[in-house]
Structures are given as C-alpha cells and as structure tokens.
Amino acid sequence: MGDPFLNYFALFLLLFVVVVLFYGIIAIHDIPYMISKQRNHPHQDAIHAAGWVSLFTLHVLWPFLWIWAMAYRPERGWGFSDRSAGPGPAGGPGELEDLKRRVAELESSLKAGGR
DSSP states (O other): OOOHHHHHHHHHHHHHHHHHHHHHHHHHHTHHHHHHHHTTOTTHHHHHHHHHHHHHTTTSSHHHHHHHHHTEETTTEESSSOTTTSSSOOOOTTHHHHHHHHHHHHHHHHHHHHO
8 A cells, every 4th residue: 555654745745736826826816906006006906806806717807907907107197108208298296286377367367358
C-alpha cells in the first residue's frame, strides 16, 4: 500500500495547491477594484461588483474592468491624454470665477443701459 506519510503529504499538498489557486484567482480579480480605489474612481462599487460577476462568467468581463479602472485619474478625469497638452479650452481653477464676474458686469451694464 505504500508509505502512509507520503499519502498524507500528497493529500496536504493537493489541498494546499487548491486553496492557493482559489484565493489567487480571487486576488487577481480584485486588481481592477484596487486600482479604482487607489485612483479614487467614482465607480468603485460597480467595478468591485462586476469583478465578482466576472468570476462566474469565466473571466470575460475582467479585461474591460481593468480598462474601466485605468481610464480615470483624479487629476485629469477620464481618458489617457493630459488636458493641458492637447487642444481645447485652457482653463484653470480661477476661470469660472472670472467668467462669473464678467457675466455679472455685463448684466449690470445692461440693466443700467436699459433704464
């Protein structure tokens, strides 16, 4: 029948490998959620829930979750390009206040001219 120690060792090794694979797959599927948490993504909960769904859909959703988590950065929002480098409206934090001030000046001049 063989050495009973080797039988128990093989059984322990088999169980150990199964447990490590099980938890490893779960840890891999949490990578998009961890990325979204680190980047303060506005859809963290949806990415986390979709990661669990991906476990039961044979990992079909996982690449899309990774892209979804990577597409957002707090300092530049959505996308992969830097806002200041590309064409488009250049604006800083004070631009909105400047526009509000100019609109108020125009409205006051229109009211004064209309009387």
